[in-house]
Amino acid sequence: MVFEGSSAAISHTGKVRSNNQDSGYSGSNLFVVADGMGGHAGGDVASSIAVHRLKDLDHPFPTPTEAEQALQEAIASTATVLIDTVADRPELSGMGTTVSALAFVDDYAVIAHIGDSRIYLFRDEALTQITTDHTFVQRLVDSGRITPEEARYHPRRSVLMRVLGDMDPDPEVDTFIMPTQPGDRWLLCSDGLSGVVDDTHTARTFAQHLPPGRTADLLLKQALDGGAPDNVTVVIVDVGGSHPIFSGTATIVGSASNPQGIDVPAARPGRSSWLHPNRQAANEPTHFEPAPEFLEELIEEDRRRSRRRRVWWIAGLIIVIGALIVSLIGAYSWTQTRYFVGSDADSVVIYRGIQQDLGPISLSTPYEDTGILLANLPFYQRLAVQQTISARSLADAQQIVQTMRATQGSPP
Structure with missing residues (x-):
């Protein structure tokens, strides 16, 4: 057929x-x-x-x-x-x-x-x-x-x-x-x-x-x-x-x-030198x-390449993790230069850090308990403190607290 x-x-x-x-x-x-x-x-x-x-x-x-x-x-x-x-x-x-x-x-x-x-x-x-x-x-x-x-x-x-x-x-x-x-x-x-x-x-x-x-x-x-x-x-x-x-x-x-693909002219003798040897790259x-022995060499070479690839991968991972840790440390260090005014259960507190948290990790800690009771503040100040007041610096936070002391006991 x-x-x-x-x-x-x-x-x-x-x-x-x-x-x-x-x-x-x-x-x-x-x-x-x-x-x-x-x-x-x-x-x-x-x-x-x-x-x-x-x-x-x-x-x-x-x-x-x-x-x-x-x-x-x-x-x-x-x-x-x-x-x-x-x-x-x-x-x-x-x-x-x-x-x-x-x-x-x-x-x-x-x-x-x-x-x-x-x-x-x-x-x-x-x-x-x-x-x-x-x-x-x-x-x-x-x-x-x-x-x-x-x-x-x-x-x-x-x-x-x-x-x-x-x-x-x-x-x-x-x-x-x-x-x-x-x-x-x-x-x-x-x-x-x-x-x-x-x-x-x-x-x-x-x-x-x-x-x-x-x-x-x-x-x-x-x-x-x-x-x-x-x-x-x-x-x-x-x-x-x-x-x-x-x-x-x-x-x-x-x-x-x-047809020349089958009947190729014989190689011509030529002059060679260290610069132009008788072969073309x-x-x-x-x-x-x-050959079998070269195959074993190839297999071993591939093993070495795999090991190098694994080492580079691990090294790269370590570098990435290290860079991430350095970045996190740097970011955390920056948060510790910031301050804000907030409250605990019943009083005004100056906090160091920022108002946000990173999951279970708090990015702020109490810096100074001012002793000012929330109950003694006017309603609008008490509400602002409970929602937190950002400060440009520690001095700015202390100035905000001084203003609150001056208004304690004022009618709401």
Whole structure:
């Protein structure tokens, strides 16, 4: 059965990279995203080889199981090609690529995945990440040590635990089969999209139910608006639904669309110096697969970072609490420079502080019991004292009391 649906593929260099090391493929039954790594030439070559090896599988399969096996074998053979390529071209040493592939057989989606490119499913207005990132930070998330949100900004978020590269002839690839249905929308993307545009905004874009090409353009624009520090590749596939049936030739985007992405000129010998060594900082890979001992070093580094973060958090809390205490002490000290005239049960009292209380804490204390009985004051003075009379200073409070002494016993 030939897959019926509509699709779109788009790839962009981004705003920081000087070249596009991503490759994407949108065919009749097969869809692929590969994110290359390993320098200016290596990443181009690795992702291009992967896409060109896999595109030969773009044909109907009798069963989903046969399609799954074909994907596994094609990806394994791609690893061998990468190893052979590096043997012929040592300057490409260290190159590798992620691969996320999606094939349709009858009512099933067959998925093969290695690396941190992603496959999503949008169904019933909900976006679900189908693949699991093979990254160091994902391992931290799975172990409960950091949250998914913390993983988005972790300094080691680009460290891959699994990748299709020139070192492992037998890569561990996730493959599985799951049912699909009319109305499903599938998204394959490199981390240039998922690392900038979060799932919430992607879901909102999908919820507009625009055709795949228009949706891909909107997602790319969001990635570019977010700075696009890496290459961005998006492949969108609709299963049935209201969009036109896919027809025409397959679409190849990114480095795989350029023949030079596979046949890279040999490195030219050049002169190096301490100021201009024979390498370019911009060509350094953004992803790499750590050796076991380096993984332990990363884990220990993360522990140290967590401890430092905890220490800084505690120190910050102590500083905030200290500043609050100093402020409260300062405020209380200021209240003790203020005075007012009030009363106790039956006499006039000069108080130090202010009339308000802070919960159960009184902000005033009796300073001087004047001995003037409330009963001996005229009614209007007695009422004013009971409501308290503010004074500008101690001398002012004492002057108010002197005035009261002069009026004691006057008729109310």
